[in-house]
Amino acid sequence: MPNKKILANTVVMGGAAQVTLESYIASLSPTFWLQADYGQNANYSNNDAVGTGYDASVNQLDVTQATADNKPTYKTGVLNTTLPAFYFDGNDSLTKASVAGTTLFSTNQGTTYFVLKQDGADANHNWFSWLSPDTSNGKSFALSTNDSLYGNFYNATAGNGRIVDTQPAGWDDTWHAVECTSKTDTNARIVVDGVNAVTGTLSGTLTVSGSSTLSIGNQGAVYPTGWIYLILNFKTALTDAQLTILNGLIEARTGIDIFPFSFTLATGQGRNMIYQADGSDQADIVVSGTIALSGTNDMEAEWA
């Protein structure tokens, strides 16, 4: 068993105050907060058609669907044995018209966080999108589309506001905690279960003036097949310290094994890490990092 000092749904902060997942999310002031078992969403019963996804943020940007055939289905007991989730069957979406960009976003930073599961290898999963009124840019996350993770933080042109890379192994049919963050230093990342899956730098800024439609599961009449437990959006990029706590709470709640320690290697990092072999064709693999959870264990490594 992991030597974790985390109780179900709680995390020890500084050895003193205990917080719940919901109270901690609230303390981070999300601008959008859709959670299947929180707020009025918790009133749904198994197999209910979801006409409204209630936003628990102070903005109350409830997303809706009027067409019966396009409503997601509320399913109980689908995550970590007991938790509910919204199921999108490939033709479903929830939207909110006329959402002011300034309500949701900053121009040059932010974090959007998902707990989701994709059904099979279905091609298109644009779970969250808001296009600026002039459609010149916007923010959207396709997790995944054609087996790649797309983070459109500003506009959809790779090299400007988009980062994209192949989805990690084990993506399909598995619950994941996905953090999408852009920072004021132009660095952006998509982190899956605590591990960097996509990284890159951005140029430009997000046009936040005016209002447009916030869509969960619909961009350009393309609909996902899969499950949503949680979507959070923040105007500012969450700090590593905040994410450590949030990830710990998400792990405790959902059972998703979120990487509890970050690490870097002394030399280059990426899908392929290459060390210069010395004259004897040997090299040291030097690793360092931080451990998010409390407790003590040996850190072990193998290269096999």
Add this chain to the structure above:
Amino acid sequence: MTYSVIDADASGTFSGSLANQGAGQKTLNLRWGSHVRSFQHVGIGDNFGIAGQSNATGQGTSNQTWSHATLYPGLFGHDYNWKELADPTGDSENQVDTVATNGSFGGSAWPLMATSYMASLSRPCGFVVCSKGGSTIAQWQPGADHLDRTTLYGSMNYRCQLVGGVKCILMYHGETDALNAISQEDYSTGATAFVDAVWADLGVPVLYGLLHTISGRDVTNVNAAITALIAANSHCYLGADMTGVEPDGDLHFTSNADLSGFAAAWWSSLQAAFGWS
């Protein structure tokens, strides 16, 4: 599969190493309690720094591909990210050091050379492509600060150090200076300074290619300077010898046959320089 403790009783932070690992490519697993994470394709092999002009960047009509049953070569791109080696290796998308931005890029010799390297040595390799189309030897001179990333040399030096070092620099250069009818002496001065700086900063040799035949450009002086440099400087080896070759693309190696020959010449030069079979 055997775990080694790299940091006993780790809490909060950790650091450690797996020492003296042999060349190859495997999965790095880290375990802390019951938490295990894997990082695939961690390799120990050779990185090659790529310098020069458009032919080093790659101007092939078709992107080239590498092949190996189990190994994955790497590319440290202009975006400062490691990725699986793929053409166009000179892609300027998300370019970090704008001094080395290439206006055009296409298929290159590097995937093909990687195939030969991996087949022969059974280890992965990586490429740090720093070349710049149309650059002169004067543009490859180090500034007062050898890590000044606004210079081509500084950008190359910085990147090669950032990735932990390179085996050598593969330099294919001189097409523009040939067009400008540079003297042998002037090219030699610049090339010598480049080689000496690489040795001083990176501690590795330069494998310097000899130019192919180009319509309207006399490469005699450039090739003579490089030949003399190789003979006189112990830190400079013969790179791809394309002397007398007339590529389908004339100035550029554009066809698959051009790139295949270019890659084969580079691999031959590496075999000769490092005794690889």
